[in-house]
Amino acid sequence: MYCPVCLNDTLFMHTKGTIFIKINRQTMSTSHFLYNLSKEEEEDILEHLSIKLDEFLSWYSKFQNKEKISSVEIISANFACDKRCRLPSEARFSIIGSLVSKRTFVKLLLTLSKKHGLSVDVNSLDI
Numbered sequence: 171m172y173c174p175v176c177l178n179d180t181l182f183m184h185t186k187g188t189i190f191i192k193i194n195r196q197t198m199s200t201s202h203f204l205y206n207l208s209k210e211e212e213e214d215i216l217e218h219l220s221i222k223l224d225e226f227l228s229w230y231s232k233f234q235n236k237e238k239i240s241s242v243e244i245i246s247a248n249f250a251c252d253k254r255c256r257l258p259s260e261a262r263f264s265i266i267g268s269l270v271s272k273r274t275f276v277k278l279l280l281t282l283s284k285k286h287g288l289s290v291d292v293n294s295l296d297i
């Protein structure tokens with residue numbers, strides 16, 4: 171992944187950290203989970219993600235004026251650059267496309283959204 175400071179493909183994820191879920195710019199206090207890459211593989215992370223996404227969508231489905239899901243952020247701050255760049259403190263990076271494939275994630279999102287009666291704006295979905 172690309173470092174926003176030196177623009178080299180030298181960004182890597184820490185072995186342990188936290189992954190946050192943000193949908194349509196909303197967050198809930200419990201929409202995050204810990205990961206540990208020394209013990210977990212893609213399927214373990216996907217399982218945690220699935221549980222948290224399910225909780226999130228259940229909560230979101232109760233909103234009065236909910237919108238179609240058009241923006242999904244599955245992000246972490248636990249990244250560092252090989253070249254030891256100082257990343258901005260607010261820097262968050264998506265784990266979709268690295269820890270979990272985009273295809274797998276979209277499939278999960280569609281299944282869980284349907285379960286909670288929510289629709290996803292697939293054509294302009296920003297992940």
Ligand SMILES: [Zn+2]
Pocket residue numbers: 173174175176177178180251252253254255
């Ligand atoms: Zn860098």
